[in-house]
Amino acid sequence: MNPCPKFSNVIEVILTVLLVGLQGVRIGECRVATRLDDLEYPAISCRKHSAVLTDFGGVGDGKTSNTKAFHCAISNLSHYASDGGALLVVPPGKWLTGSFNLTSHFTLFLQNEATILASQDESEWPALPVLPSYGRGRDAPDGRFSSLIFGTNLTDVVITGYNGTIDGQGSYWWDKFHKGELKLTRPYMIEIMFSDHIQISNLTLINSPSWFVHPIYSSDIIIQGLTILAPVDSPNTDGIDPDSCSNTRIEDCYIVSGDDCVAVKSGWDDYGIKFGMPSQHIIIRRLEYNVTYSARLEGIDNDPFTGICISNVTIHSGEKKLQWNCTDIEGVSSNVYPKPCELLPQKEEKIACPYPDDKVPIESVQLKTCSFESVSYF
Ligand SMILES: *[C@@H]1O[C@H](CO)[C@@H](O)[C@H](O)[C@H]1NC(C)=O
Ligand SMILES: *[C@@H]1O[C@H](CO)[C@@H](O)[C@H](O)[C@H]1NC(C)=O
Ligand SMILES: *[C@@H]1O[C@H](CO)[C@@H](O)[C@H](O)[C@H]1NC(C)=O
Ligand SMILES: *[C@@H]1O[C@H](CO)[C@@H](O)[C@H](O)[C@H]1NC(C)=O
Ligand SMILES: *[C@@H]1O[C@H](CO)[C@@H](O)[C@H](O)[C@H]1NC(C)=O
Ligand SMILES: *[C@@H]1O[C@H](CO)[C@@H](O)[C@H](O)[C@H]1NC(C)=O
Ligand SMILES: *[C@@H]1O[C@H](CO)[C@@H](O)[C@H](O)[C@H]1NC(C)=O
Ligand SMILES: *[C@@H]1O[C@H](CO)[C@@H](O)[C@H](O)[C@H]1NC(C)=O
8 A cells, every 4th residue: 555645734724725715726625624522422441642534635425435544544543552542533424445454542433424335346355364263264265355344463442433334335245145256255344353352332334245243352342332234135244243252242232134133153163163262251132133033043963052041031023933943952941932942941930040150341341431522524
């Protein structure tokens, strides 16, 4: 990528605009960022520094590529990692971009009415090696596209907003998948690898090329307040897939997708077993599921999944006659509606599941109230 140009600060931009204006040139297309009042938001850590995507040449017209602007902004702000960290504001507008990488002690903040649009130009998506616990790519064996928003070997990263939107423009990738034209595995929307202290919150995520949120080999993760939407017939558009992750809290999300809403993973089949990094200590609560039947619980022939206990669950689902489809499992249930399968016999109302007594540490993490100066245009 070309070196990042130095961008002058806002006051210099205003002066330039005024000068150009005095010379009688039409400046109708020119938009200048103005700083407004402080905006408050909840986060695991606040940041000392902040910048706006437009400081780095970003153009929010939905057509201009901002891949370089994101790259330049984040590489500039990475210099503040040891000095209180930095926040990058994505202001109102449509910001087309290819894949970009995050940095540590960093917050990406999407203002209300800010939309990040994923590019459909494959040259904007670098290839990455396959995941070690997957052994091969899922759509194509040889490799995979980097996710839209990618981070590896990081600590203390926040992706949040006032319900700003990330639009994966997935139809391009879904078509290629259906036609068998993919040479690499489709990108995910957000993937964070080998990292800790991660927050992803208060965003609307739509139409990911494949899975939406994929934290892998990571810990100390809070995911909350996400609205995730993809057509129910879109391929493999899982909502949130914590994969070989621990100490993770997923809550207050609304998910409609073409596949799993939340799927806890530990790699893929034999490759995952060989890699040997389980997912553990995960809390999932207050999710809204748009489901057609209650559950399909499928163990392994001659090696059933045991010790399953489901209690205090009421599922509002579709009208399918077969609500529970269970094979090769063993367990109990208590206070569950609709009535579970016979492999999960109902115990008396008072018998709850024997939850482990140890608290998952992420449960007691309180978010701080942070603030920064918001931005609009004139
Ligand atoms: C980061 O950007 C600011 C202005 O936006 C500039 O003054 C500074 O030199 C840049 N830092 C680096 C390391 O490029
Ligand atoms: C992000 O980082 C990975 C390596 O960690 C690299 O392969 C990839 O090219 C980077 N992506 C971008 C857009 O720079
Ligand atoms: C990231 O961390 C993993 C696991 O600790 C390590 O194998 C890998 O080399 C690290 N990658 C980078 C780019 O530092
Ligand atoms: C966020 O935006 C989505 C889509 O516009 C909307 O359905 C949802 O209710 C919003 N959530 C909040 C908390 O405002
Ligand atoms: C973020 O979402 C949570 C619900 O998960 C809500 O309580 C909070 O007010 C939201 N914050 C902002 C800044 O939108
Ligand atoms: C949820 O799914 C049901 C059927 O699966 C569908 O009828 C309904 O429209 C979906 N809701 C949304 C918001 O997509
Ligand atoms: C029940 O699940 C089994 C596999 O576990 C599957 O083969 C079968 O098609 C399912 N039945 C229905 C009616 O969905
Ligand atoms: C289930 O609900 C009952 C009655 O409200 C309550 O006593 C019990 O603690 C609940 N069990 C769990 C595991 O939350």
